[in-house]
Amino acid sequence: MRWSWVGLVAVVLACAGTRPELETPGPANEVTWVFRVVDPGGQPVSGARVSVWRAELSQDNALPGMTDAKGTGRVALKPGRYAAEVQARGFVTAFRTDIRIAPDSKPRMELSLARTVPLSGRVVDTEGKPLNSVWLRFVSSTVATPLVQTSSDTQGQFTLQGVAAGEGLLYASKADWSWHRLKVVTPQPELTIVMGQHSSLLVRVVDPEGRVVPNSRSFVKPIDRNVGISHASEQTAEGTRHLRLPAQRYRVSASYAPASGCWWDRTVDVDVPPGQQAEFTVSFEGVSSAGVWTGRAVTPDGKPLAGLVLRATALKTPEGGDLMGECMTTTDPDGRFELRHPLARPYKLALGSMDGLRRKMGVAEQAPSGPNGGPVVFHPPGALLSQPE
Numbered sequence: 502m503r504w505s506w507v508g509l510v511a512v513v514l515a516c517a518g519t520r521p522e523l524e525t526p527g528p529a530n531e532v533t534w535v536f537r538v539v540d541p542g543g544q545p546v547s548g549a550r551v552s553v554w555r556a557e558l559s560q561d562n563a564l565p566g567m568t569d570a571k572g573t574g575r576v577a578l579k580p581g582r583y584a585a586e587v588q589a590r591g592f593v594t595a596f597r598t599d600i601r602i603a604p605d606s607k608p609r610m611e612l613s614l615a616r617t618v619p620l621s622g623r624v625v626d627t628e629g630k631p632l633n634s635v636w637l638r639f640v641s642s643t644v645a646t647p648l649v650q651t652s653s654d655t656q657g658q659f660t661l662q663g664v665a666a667g668e669g670l671l672y673a674s675k676a677d678w679s680w681h682r683l684k685v686v687t688p689q690p691e692l693t694i695v696m697g698q699h700s701s702l703l704v705r706v707v708d709p710e711g712r713v714v715p716n717s718r719s720f721v722k723p724i725d726r727n728v729g730i731s732h733a734s735e736q737t738a739e740g741t742r743h744l745r746l747p748a749q750r751y752r753v754s755a756s757y758a759p760a761s762g763c764w765w766d767r768t769v770d771v772d773v774p775p776g777q778q779a780e781f782t783v784s785f786e787g788v789s790s791a792g793v794w795t796g797r798a799v800t801p802d803g804k805p806l807a808g809l810v811l812r813a814t815a816l817k818t819p820e821g822g823d824l825m826g827e828c829m830t831t832t833d834p835d836g837r838f839e840l841r842h843p844l845a846r847p848y849k850l851a852l853g854s855m856d857g858l859r860r861k862m863g864v865a866e867q868a869p870s871g872p873n874g875g876p877v878v879f880h881p882p883g884a885l886l887s888q889p890e
Contacts (some may be wrong), residue, residue: 531577532602535609538572538587545572546614549589556582556598580604587612593665594647599823620685621660622692624653624673625774631657632696634675641686679748679775680726697775699732700748705740706755707784713739719783721746723768748775753782759790760841763828771803788824794840795874798832798852800863805836806879808860809852816866817843831855843869852879 538549543724547570547724553561566576583600592614602608624635635653639661648664653659653678666687673694681696706717719741721732732745754768771781794813798806808831815826825850832852847868854860862880870877 516873522558529847530579530604530691532580532604532606532608533602534576534578534583534602535607535613536566536568536574536576536585537609538568538574538589538612538614539734540592541613541615543613545570546589547572548594549574549587549592549612549614551576551585551587551789553578553583553585553600556584560586568692578602585612589614589616592663593617594663596645596852597861605803617663617666618666618688619688620671620687620692620864621658622655622694624659624694626694627695627697632675632678633657635659635678635694635696636674637661638672639664639669641665641667643667681748683723687821697748697777699745700754700773700776702743702746702751702773703737703770703778703780704743704753704755704783705780706757707782707786708757709759709785709788709790709865711784711786714757715739717741717755719743719753719758721753723747723749724752725749728850746773747774753781753783753803757785758851761840762830763846764826766825766827768823768825789845791845791869792842794828794843794869796838796867796870796877797874798836798838798863798879799876801878801880803876805832805834806852806863807832807834807836808855810855811838811840812851812853813840813843813848816847816849818846819878821846837874839870845869849877850877 536551538546539547547568549568551574552560553566554560554563564576566574568574573865582604583599583602584598587595589766593725595612595614596613597720600610621641624632625630633655637652638648638650640648643665648661649661651659651661665689668686671683671685673696678696678698681694683694702721706714708714715738716736717740721743726749732743734741734743751771751773752768753771754766757765759765765785767783767785769783773779798811800806807845811830811832815827828840828843830838830840832838847866850865850867851861852863853861861882863881865877865879867877
């Protein structure tokens with residue numbers, strides 16, 4: 502049987518009546534959402550601006566509304582889930598994400614605003630001179646309270662508008678100056694924020710005998726704030742000098758090589774003050790070496806593991822959590838190895854291939870052995886390779 506296009510369209514239209522009716526555009530589908538904005542005492546707030554948008558869309562699609570003398574406003578919305586932002590002079594900006602508009606309903610909601618508190622002050626350098634164009638941000642510890650920000654004027658003065666009462670963090674930043682973070686509880690009298698320029702940090706390394714290690718290398722990592730930090734370093738006979746450091750807390754890591762193929766690493770936290778040439782010493786003085794560690798790498802059935810890279814990594818101990826060590830060598834044709842001056846603590850040992858793929862062939866765990874150089878049995882994480890006898 503042949504069907505004409507007209508017949509097909511008629512059938513489709515007839516079947517469409519059995520499907521759920523889709524939302525059609527137009528005022529007929531809109532519901533008037535009535536909102537009332539009040540202060541902490543329940544009194545109406547007139548002139549409050551309300552922006553409301555569908556929860557699945559961005560705030561760029563918000564519809565505006567404003568309260569009258571009775572604190573009441575209205576916005577025509579189609580059924581769905583919505584979020585809203587409420588702003589009024591002298592009050593903290595509030596957000597609501599729980600607005601639901603049902604079809605053919607008469608939704609009403611009361612929105613309560615908290616009053617703002619003053620937060621102002623002055624930004625100066627270490628000599629007391631005013632600093633202009635300092636960017637200031639206050640982040641309240643209250644959930645859903647928005648961040649407020651401003652900048653200092655030519656006299657270093659600033660006033661933050663829309664601050665909520667209670668505890669929060671005040672951040673101050675300016676290019677080429679050390680950023681500042683201050684814990685404050687609002688309201689409070691005017692603040693004075695003292696900012697310094699970037700600092701430098703010279704890190705020396707001292708060996709187990711208390712002697713300065715010449716040309717030692719070290720690395721620093723910011724702990725408090727990592728965003729926007731780009732410092733340089735230079736090598737000197739005394740150690741590494743780290744330049745252009747904002748004042749804050751850093752994690753300093755330095756190494757000492759007691760012998761070829763072995764490294765000891767120590768990590769220490771250091772506070773760098775603003776605008777200073779600070780110095781710090783990472784000391785290995787008094788650290789014990791296990792001497793020479795000899796052994797023979799074998800499979801569980803006693804076959805030698807020859808021509809493999811042996812990496813020994815010191816395990817952490819409660820009394821030496823900031824101190825780590827690592828040694829590397831290559832096993833000989835009989836599987837023998839020698840590690841010179843590892844730390845005196847247990848180690849994790851791993852045998853790997855020499856093909857550049859870093860394939861792990863066997864693992865073991867042992868403390869440095871005695872002078873007899875006994876066998877160290879490696880158990881395979883995968884396929885264990887051994888040299889034919």
